[in-house]
Amino acid sequence: MGTITRFEDIEAWQMGRDLKRAVYAVTKQGDFAKDYPLRDQIRRAAISITANIAESFERGGNREFVQFLSTSKGSCGEVQDHLYTAVDAAYLAQSEFQRLHDQAAAVARKIGAFMKYLQTTEIRGQKFQNRTT
Secondary structure, three states: OOOOOOHHHOHHHHHHHHHHHHHHHHHOOHHHHHOHHHHHHHHHHHHHHHHHHHHHHHHOOHHHHHHHHHHHHHHHHHHHHHHHHHHHOOOOOHHHHHHHHHHHHHHHHHHHHHHHHHHHOOOOOHHHOOOOO
């Protein structure tokens, strides 16, 4: 794994950002744009994915990092659930639903792999680098 010096270096954050863009694009169109509760909720879930990765990185410790990544991964599931609502309401074509659902699943897998890495690495995080044990 390469050195990560800022949250923007995290591949899961980059993938989450792409998903967020895609969610915003589809929720600007047609009847989806007019269903304010669903539109706003799926957007909040997509925002939560990247925001929790960024916040956890800035905290500087692996335990908190994993905790926030877990929330981020959960937000991927929330996006997927809202996509079901959107396709059931005919706001999305099945192909668009599948593309976005697969994209959210890929982000969740990447977050899960990163969580596993953080749980097994001996590197404890930025805030512990200057401490003596």
